[in-house]
Amino acid sequence: MRPKHRIGLLLTTAVLLLGLTGCQRADMSVLDPAGPVAKMQLSIIMLSVYIMSGIFVVAMGILLYVLIRYRSRRGQNQPPKQVEGNNVLEAIWTIIPVILLAILAVPTVTTAFALDAKPTGSNVLNVKVKASQFWWQFEYPDLGIVTAQELHIPTGTKVNLQLETTDVMHSFWVPRLAGKTDLIPGRTNTMWIQADQPGEFQGKCAEYCGPSHGVMDFLVVAEDPRQFQAWTDRMKHPQVQPAGDAAVEGEKLFAQNCASCHSVAGTNFKGALGPNLTGFADRIKVAGVLENTDENVRRWISDPAAVKPGTKMPKVPLNEQQISAVAAFLRDLK
Ligand code: HEC
Ligand SMILES: [Cu+2]
Structure with missing residues (x-):
């Protein structure tokens, strides 16, 4: 392939990959967390990005150095001196990755356990999430409210979710609030979310579940506690008299x-x-x-x-x- 074509191919691939990653949806960016769970998860992602970037720079630096330093020179027809069985070098490139993995593992495991712990206390809201092809039900057992497609939550409050499916596997994903949790037949999974500021957060099913999987959307509507209270009052005493x-x-x-x-x-x-x-x-x-x-x-x-x-x-x-x-x-x- 001619070099010009190679660059063209690289650019096309990069554009296609960007298109596939969905970075065009600003309201669904993991990089823009809106609550403590998503923030903790983002800090783990960034830690591994920093470590990997460091490794990339060092490894590419060594590669460039070697390419230039040991390139073939005019009049040279033997390969340069080969290194084999250098104990010091081998120890270095074994120990450094072990240290880097430990730096990555400790916060990852502690965060995973911290997020797994079910929040308790009086200021915790419980919601049962039930997924069906292709819609979401949200039940507030302590408030006697059932709704669908839009999960209302008060800001600054931890919300315990109990996730169940009535049919096939689905996955609950609100990128700005938390990573995905699967809903599995015959099982109850749990997770918690919290929104720091009022707003609407787009959610999606993230486990292929049938022809309308791609439009199995929902919203998390975070409101300040007084507005949330007003919403629960309306839901408990709805106006149902048809007018006209x-x-x-x-x-x-x-x-x-x-x-x-x-x-x-x-x-x-x-x-x-x-x-x-x-x-x-x-x-x-x-x-x-x-x-x-x-x-x-x-x-x-x-x-x-x-x-x-x-x-x-x-x-x-x-x-x-x-x-x-x-x-x-x-x-x-x-
Ligand atoms: C056999 C059961 C069934 C019948 C009968 C039925 N629906 Fe539905 N309806 C559903 C299901 C299931 C959904 C969820 C669809 C989805 O989102 O995939 C739904 C969704 C809806 C929604 C959207 C709800 C939301 O949360 O946004 C509306 C509105 C609705 N139906 C109105 C009606 C009306 C009006 C009728 C009568 C003319 C009707 N439905 C008859 C099963 C039914
Ligand atoms: Cu789905």
Whole structure:
């Protein structure tokens, strides 16, 4: 290959690799931690990056020195003097890696154990996370609240997560708050997270789980404790009275077509196959992926599989006017 082509190939590979790493999503950067767990994990990553960079510089330095110092010279037709069985050299390049590995191992192991310990105390929030193809349920056992797709947490509070799956393996990943934890059939895994500042943190399923794995998104919504309290109050005493004729008709249609799968707190709708829709009007997203607008709610109801292929929500046979009525009912769930 001509040198010009080689450089071209290298650049193309570099660009493709960057594209694959997902560094284009600033809201999902591990390098921008928003809480203590992600910060501790980043410090371990940086420690190994520094050590590896040091090794790279020293090794490349030695390589360059040797290339120049021992390059073949005019009139020289024998290889330079060969070194073999030099005990001092061998001891050096055995001991240095052992020391570097120890420097890396001690903080890594202590951090792993520290993060594994379940936080206790009165200021800890417990949440049960249940993943299903292709959505997330968040249950607050101490508050009597169930919600979906958006995990509300108070800032400055440790949140214990108990992670379970109802079907295949999934993985809970909110890059700015913590590394991934798998949800494994028949097992309960645990982890904890904490957000230092209010904000919305993008989460994703990180274990291939079927056709809509790539859109199995969720949000962690961190609010200051007073706002979080207001949210829990709304969720415990939701407004469920449909306002207006369309919403009243929508409620009837919902009872006939949707309530077998969906619950709404404060009503007789108690279906458990799909996400709990209490306070749905306050959600930022529909099904975790579409902005929560009237148009998108109608789009979702008319053909869920067009948004999330393989979803367990069926296409319900309703006409456009009926879909608008159901959407009006959902818009009133505050
Ligand atoms: C057979 C069960 C089933 C029926 C019937 C059903 N759904 Fe669903 N629904 C689901 C499932 C499962 C999901 C989660 C889909 C996903 O995100 O993969 C869902 C998701 C939704 C969502 C998004 C929720 C969120 O958290 O963002 C809305 C809104 C919704 N359904 C409304 C309806 C309406 C309105 C009807 C009736 C016209 C209906 N559903 C009928 C199972 C059902
Ligand atoms: Cu997945």
